[in-house]
Amino acid sequence: MPDWSYRTLFRPLLFLLSPKSAREITLQAIGTLANCPGGPSIIELMGHMKPPAELSRPLAGITFPTPVGLGAGLSPQATGIDALSRFGVGYIELGPVTVDPILSANALERNPHEHSITYPDTECFVNPGVQELLKKVEAMDPISVPVGARIAARPGAAIREATDNLLFLMDSLADCCQFFSIDTRMPLAESWNQDAWRSHLRELRAATGHPLFLLLPPDIPKENAIALFEPAWEVGFSGVLVAGGIQTDQAAAARVTGRPTKEESQRFVQWARSQWPHAVIIGSGGIHEPADALIMIHAGADLVQLHSGLVYSGPGLPKRINEAILQTFTENTGSAVAPPAASQSHSLWSWGMLLGIGMMIGGALAWLIAATSVILPYDEHFLGMSATELMVLNERLLLFMSHDRISLAGTMISIGVIYYQLSRHGLLRGSRTARKIFLISGSIGFSSFFLFIGYGYFDYLHAILAAVLLPAFLFALRAPCPVHLPLLPAQLRNDRAWKQALWGQLFFVIIGFGLTAAGIIISLIGVTGVFVPSDLIYLCAAPDVLMAYNERLIPLIAHDRAGFGGALISDGIAILLLSLWSFRQGESWLWWTYLYAGVPGFVAGIGVHFAVGYVDVIHLLPAFVAMVLFLLGLVLSRPYLTARC
Structure with missing residues (x-):
């Protein structure tokens, strides 16, 4: 579904359905196409989304084909990720993943006027459990871009149980993932303290050679962010993943993603860059058009992550961002491949x-x-x-x-x-x-x-x-x-x-x-x-x-x-x-x-x-x-x- 078909024909129809049904139908459709004979070629023909080689960059020991990736939550059951990996992205983050399944108890809320999605209660942690996820991933053909996993402990877990949960997840997913992000939003037992947190992080870091990122929501108080990430940075974590949306005014248990989070996410990325200048920072939140991604990168993000933008702007958003980054990079440095004389x-x-x-x-x-x-x-x-x-x-x-x-x-x-x-x-x-x-x-x-x-x-x-x-x-x-793209000023807005x-x-x-x-x-x-x-x-x-x-x-x-x-x-x-x-x-x-x-x-x-x-x-x-x-x-x-x- 390129933008010319998604925005004009499919999105109006999908928005008549519930967010959950629309997501399942869309992912199932593109996943089926990707698994059909010739399906990947059809996706390439329709979208021509493969990113140019000039955008490739090595970070934390991983070579990302482009700094644009897809965040966890888009497909918790890993449905259609083989198709999504062909949408011009540089990486995909699976999840969220917990040891045992977390079932859906509440409906998602989609607000087209605000371009937002609200996840009530623990809906943002809904997933089928690690074993079901592994069955899905292992049944797929190898994915051509780096794959990560956002992992979390059981809600309310005590220190030892949480550590064991995450160690089990990293061991289970080690063969199919190149990096992990540790979700800090899950409510934990009251027995946690700073020493316990540091010990927890040290044990996680020692258990894997994969890069580790710590997820911090953009509305977290700065002192809490420092308390969480400083020990992680000291024990060898690679960086910060700024994601997860922000809490709504109506209910502290609900989180909203999309346009309302954009400015707060950009400010937090800018603050995180000034606080940890050498860390790898992945920025997310309200990236719905190429200009949003460029602003996030300018604020200090090494990589950007899409979520609600794919829902509201369309599946061509990664390609448009890639082109905007390439054109901007060319204008600023003049280092792109020049046309022949x-x-x-x-x-x-x-x-x-x-x-x-x-x-x-x-x-x-x-x-x-x-x-x-x-x-x-x-x-x-x-x-x-x-x-x-x-x-x-x-x-x-x-x-x-x-x-x-x-x-x-x-x-x-x-x-x-x-x-x-x-x-x-x-x-x-x-x-x-x-x-x-x-x-x-x-x-x-x-x-x-x-x-x-x-x-x-x-x-x-x-x-x-x-x-x-x-x-x-x-x-x-x-x-x-x-030349991948002849030089033109970047198209930045969904105008x-x-x-x-x-x-x-x-x-x-x-x-x-x-x-x-x-x-x-x-x-x-x-x-x-x-x-x-x-x-x-x-x-x-x-x-x-x-x-x-x-x-x-x-x-x-x-x-x-x-x-x-x-x-x-x-x-x-x-x-x-x-x-x-x-x-x-x-x-x-x-x-x-x-x-x-x-x-x-x-x-x-x-x-x-x-x-x-x-x-x-x-x-x-x-x-x-x-x-x-x-x-x-x-x-x-x-x-x-x-x-x-």
């Missing part, structure tokens, strides 16, 4: 532009021919009939063929625009994403040439055009593309332009999927049945009648249809991947690409039907729906994509 890559990325120009010229010529003579001399030679003879046989035959060929011509121009723009604004800047889109779409496009001969007809013009353009495609792929653009992105994704699916269907029809019922109604002839006209007539029409289908797949894939991977604030070239590529495609695909009198409503309905989505997408995404950052 123009002198080094000019002759390479410009080949991509030439490919795009060639596609546009080829499409324009094909359009001109299809609108005039329709068929070429070698078509007539293949048929053994002239265009005039075809008109005598059936006055709609040439019009029908013209409608197929003009649709193909419009699609070729659309693809040419996309390749030109990808080269001019992607390959030139050394964008790895642009190169990947160029490679995937182009490979499909050139491979679709073989669909032309699916019915035994070899199109010389298509063959020559493909042979001329293929070297340009191959040379363009050699352009150096080391109106961003929320509105998610609808625009959704519409363009639907168009990309729709064009790809339509291309596949048309290609299959082209090499099998050739016609749909509305085609035969328009032609006023059955396939056997057409075969009686000329046994080579259907192969000629089939080659047009299959070729158009292949081009449509290539076009649809390019639009889909652009919408999934390159939709970023300030990428104005993308908005103009949508416009310039969409206009010839829709003018050709819809206009030609009216020009030849093929106006079947059902046949044209998908095209009209796509055109409406296209116009809405342009309007909704323009403020975001063309923003002057």
